[in-house]
Every structure is written in structure tokens, then in C-alpha cells.
Amino acid sequence: MQSNMPDIADTAPALQTGKLDWVGMADIELPFLFESRDLAPINVNAKARAFVNLHKEDAKGIHMSRLFLALDTLSTEQHVNPQTIAQALDSFISSHTGLSDQAKIEFKFELPLRRKSLLSGKAGWKSYPLTIVAKIDRGVLSFELNLDVTYSSTCPCSAALARQLIQQAFVEKFQQHTLSHEEVVNWLGSTDGIIATPHSQRSIANVKVKLDSSIREFDILSLINTLEDELKTPVQAAVKREDEQEFARLNGQNLMFCEDAARKIKAVLEDAQYADYWLQINHYESLHAHDAVAIAVKGIAGGYQP
Ligand SMILES: Nc1nc2c(ncn2[C@@H]2O[C@H](COP(=O)(O)OP(=O)(O)OP(=O)(O)O)[C@@H](O)[C@H]2O)c(=O)[nH]1
Structure with missing residues (x-):
């Protein structure tokens, strides 16, 4: 049936020739089972972006369905982990021989985790916005994680x-x-x-880290725990009065400007020896209608820019 149908991606001339950096699809609905160290496989509802470059200057276009179907295999027949993502990227390239030598997948989803209360022994769900970006560039694989951690910051001033x-x-x-x-x-x-109480605010640390290309598994839980342990006042799920009192104590003992939070996070990311990192601290002020923001990068040549 298909063979009788016109296939303009293969046969039609391009309206105008030229190389393109990325061509593909955005906002693809993709439920899948996500794997990460120390967690049972988790059902998540991701939005995916899938791309290849188009380096053949006179090719009309790429084959969108081949990217879409490779993602569908990931969703329906596999668990998502570094190996299966690498397989999907390889299939993007192998299904575009002569057209592409770079491929990129982005998965954006909320990772629901059980989190323990501070003192009462209860637990509740807390979701962490996470984006995974995986690329293959002329055979070289790379992974990047983009994670948000929400916490409370009390103003020292x-x-x-x-x-x-x-x-x-x-x-x-x-x-x-x-x-x-x-x-x-x-x-x-x-x-x-x-007679007076200091103001505190819900705050978000956006952290982007570049992972070693040889990783066998993601380790999101340890990254979240490291960031939350350093900040000391992560937003809580289950809260009884004893937990609320402990949260008040932790806030009082960990007063911070956005600069303090940024320096704390920078220090732990340095210690963790990520190939590169970028962070943005956002204190959504209750004193002002505007926000306090601090940004830092590892500062390597060709790396993330502030
Ligand atoms: N390249 C390209 N395809 C598009 C675009 N918008 C929609 N499509 C459609 O994506 C569909 C799938 O493309 P292909 O992967 O080439 O589909 P196919 O020819 O059935 O699949 P193969 O036999 O594997 O080549 C086609 O029907 C295109 O019309 C676009 O902007 N660019």
C-alpha cells in the first residue's frame, strides 16, 4: 500500500537548499516507565521532543514517523534508562542515513516520590519537575538533567x-x-x-547537570537528596504539628538570601564532580512583588553560560 503512495520526503526537491541544526517534533505525549537508582520503575507522563539534524542540503525533509515510532517503542516495549535512550538515538540516526549525524531527545515530566515527614514518621507524595536531554553527536553520547527543587527561604535581614x-x-x-x-x-x-516575624518565601532551585556519557543508570534520588539536605528547608508533603514546629526551627536556623542558597548549591555540585552544571536560585519574594535571583555555572570552556 505505502509503496504506491507519493513520498515527498524522499523524492521532492527542497524549495530552498541548506543545512538545518534540528528538525523533528515537540510536545509529543509519551507515558513511560522511568528507571533510576534506588527507585522501583515509575510510571510518568512525559512530553517529548525528538530531533535530528538535516545536513543533506538538498533533501526535502526528514522522516518524522521514524522518530515517532522509535519513541513509541521506548514507551510501550521498554523502560526508560540511559541504555534505551541511547538505542532510540541510534535508531534516529540509522533511520536517517545520509541525512543526519546528530540526534536529540528531550523528556519533560514530573517525578512523583514518597517523601518522609520531618519528625512524625508520616509520608506523602511530592513531585519533582525533571527534564532529561540526551544527544548523540557524530557517535558521541551525552546526557543532561534539569531538575527543580522547591524549598522555603527565610530572609536574614x-x-x-x-x-x-x-x-x-x-x-x-x-x-x-x-x-x-x-x-x-x-x-x-x-x-x-x-511582636514581629521575619518573612519567608517559597523558593525554587533550578539545577542543570551534565552527566558522564558512560552512566549505566540515572540517579535522580541522590541528586534530590543532596540538594534538599544542603538547603535544609525543602517543601514538605505530610505535616503534623511536630513536623511544622521542626520546619519553623529549620527555617530559623537556616536564614538565607538567594546568594546563600546559590553558594550552598554551587558547593555541593562542585563536590559531586559533574562534568558541568548551571544553577538558578529563585526566591519568590513575599516582601516584594518581584523575585530575588542568583545564577552560577561551573565555568568551563565551551560549557554552560550564566
Ligand atoms: N519532514 C516533514 N514531515 C512532516 C512535516 N509535517 C508533517 N509531516 C508528515 O510526517 C509524515 C511522516 O513522514 P515519514 O516519516 O516520511 O513517513 P513515511 O514516508 O510513511 O515513512 P517512511 O516510509 O519510513 O519514510 C508525513 O506524512 C509528512 O507529511 C514537516 O514539517 N516535515
């Missing part, structure tokens, strides 16, 4: 200003007489004892 107001309130209230221990404890437990 606001905390200092609030402390000053609390001191002033104390001086005004108790200037006349000597205090008993009980009076101080009672006052500290009253609303008057905390």
Missing part, C-alpha cells in the same frame, strides 16, 4: 529587624522592675513576645 523589634518591645515592657524567670518565660510564650 528581616529576621534581624524582627529581633530588634522584639528587643525594643522587651525593654519597653519590663524597664521598671526586676524580672522573675517565670515572667520571662510567660512573656516569650505570648503574642507580645514575638
